[in-house]
Amino acid sequence: MSDLNFVWPLSGGLLIGVSAALYLLLNGRIAGISGLTASAFGLTGAGINPLGLGFLVGILSGAAVAFAWIRHADFSITESSVLLIIGGLLVGFGTRLGSGCTSGHGVCGLARLSPRSIVATATFMIVAATTVLALRQIVGGL
């Protein structure tokens, strides 16, 4: 994998931050993708939420535009169906049980110094790093 000029992650991060800032100031809500995804598919018990659906349509459109015209990012992922299924199930269930993911807890929660989000972010970062380390020990890297 090639090195990445830091300007790309920094400007991408700034855009994500502007998105979270606008979502707070316009719609008054946390830009948390796990919650928005669940609400878009009616998985929160409150029916299908048009705000969640709109956000997902925006992400898909923005990603398509960026891939086509701004920066064709690599997409290098495991080909193990077992890992993909177990990983997806854990991410889906875990983010709902823990009330958020990298965006809701990581970006919005840390920005507002929420104690729950600080604990959640520290937890998922440490567990994820430990998982990568353990996988590398077991299978010699993925």
Place this chain on the structure above:
Amino acid sequence: MAYRVFASVLCGLLFGVGLVISDMVNPARVLAFLDVTGAWDPSLAFVMGGALIPSSIAYAFKHRRSRPVLESQFHVPENRTIDGPLVGGAALFGLGWGLVGLCPGPAIASLVTGRWEAVLFAAAMLVGMFAYRIVTSPRNAPRAAY
């Protein structure tokens, strides 16, 4: 409602562009960032750091406003209790994130690659969310003691 949905689409657009140009959408890059004891790739620290600048300013500015532009009130959680579901859920999420390198935002954005791996992961993620909905539905809640 139409304005609020439009605002959601606009915020989603910025978010989607940000995920792709930052390379957060690339699982190999995410795993290299999480691999702190190996050949650590610090790129994604810039994503997190960059994202925190505008969002911190917005959350600080929120205290000076009584309401958001398109809603009558803010809907920001006030809960400050650190409990088992929070920590357990974050741990399960971290395990899944570390296994594959996709969290929910990139899982959605990566669907535009059309790759079967992205579709399978996103489908499993939705099933996981549905499973949480099932186990927490009122029907499965502990019965009140008589």
